[in-house]
Amino acid sequence: MADVSYGDDAPNVVNVIIEIQKGSRNKIEMDKKTGKLFLDRVNGTYLGYPTDYGYVPDTLCDDGDPLDALVIIDESLPHGVVAPVRPVGVLYFEDDGEMDEKLICVPADDISKDHVKTLDDLGESFKKNLEHFYTHYKDWKKDWKGVDGKLKGWGGPDDAKKVIQDSINKAK
Numbered sequence: 001m002a003d004v005s006y007g008d009d010a011p012n013v014v015n016v017i018i019e020i021q022k023g024s025r026n027k028i029e030m031d032k033k034t035g036k037l038f039l040d041r042v043n044g045t046y047l048g049y050p051t052d053y054g055y056v057p058d059t060l061c062d063d064g065d066p067l068d069a070l071v072i073i074d075e076s077l078p079h080g081v082v083a084p085v086r087p088v089g090v091l092y093f094e095d096d097g098e099m100d101e102k103l104i105c106v107p108a109d110d111i112s113k114d115h116v117k118t119l120d121d122l123g124e125s126f127k128k129n130l131e132h133f134y135t136h137y138k139d140w141k142k143d144w145k146g147v148d149g150k151l152k153g154w155g156g157p158d159d160a161k162k163v164i165q166d167s168i169n170k171a172k
Contacts, residue, residue, distance in 0.1 A: 004082050006058045011164035013108045016069040016083045020053040021076035028079060030055070037079050047137045050129050052076050054083070059167035062099045067167040069103040070130070072122070074112065084108040087160035089119035092152040093134055099152075101163050102134070118156050127154065 007015040019028045025043040030036070052073055055066040071077070071085055085105035093100050106113035115121060131151050138149060155163070 004057045006056050006164075006168060007084060010168060011087065011161035013084050013086055014056050014069075014103075014105075014164055016054040016056055016071055016085050016103075016105065018052055018054040018071065018077045018079060018081045018083060020049050021079070022050065022052050022073075023048040023076070025049075043137055045137060045139055047133055050133050052083075056103065056164065056167065058171050059164070060171040061101060061167050063095070066171075067103055067164065068100065069105055072104070072106050072113065072116070073110065087164060088116055088121070088157055090155040090160040090163050091130060091134070092155065094148070094150045094152050096148050102130075103160055103163065104130075105160075119154060 004015055004017060007013055017030060019030060019037065020026065025046070025048050027040040027043060028037050029040045031038050050070070052071040054069050054071065056069055057066060059067040061067050069085065070091075071083055072088075073083075077083055084107070086108045087103055087105045089104040091102040091104060093102055104119065106116050119127060135149050135151060
């Protein structure tokens with residue numbers, strides 16, 4: 001996947017490489033050297049990922065990884081698919097003391113999501129589900145003491161675009 005970039009229309013539309021399908025408990029990650037997908041771990045709780053999950057290539061965040069992206073789509077995409085997406089918000093999350101922003105986006109060419117411009121268009125329960133998942137999906141770690149995961153807030157489309165641009169700049 002090394003030949004896939006963040007896209008020509010960033011930060012308005014970016015490419016996301018799908019690693020995990022909605023509902024999966026398996027944490028799959030793209031190996032930075034080989035470009036192959038590897039099973040990183042199996043979630044020890046019964047919490048499945050609330051959306052398709054991947055990353056924006058050619059980006060870098062403070063945690064040393066590419067920018068994470070949650071893709072809201074009606075039918076999950078297979079692992080490794082490159083999805084052009086439009087950012088609608090960002091979840092600011094701290095994972096074991098490191099900031100780990102999660103881009104929230106919809107497919108750029110999905111007419112059923114044209115009305116989704118901001119997180120408000122997804123409803124409060126969507127945000128509550130994400131908050132619950134990200135504050136509990138690692139509870140099983142450290143002998144069920146969990147890791148220190150904290151929701152630090154939400155941002156809109158402009159905030160998401162700033163996070164995208166910052167992560168592109170850090171990767172250069």
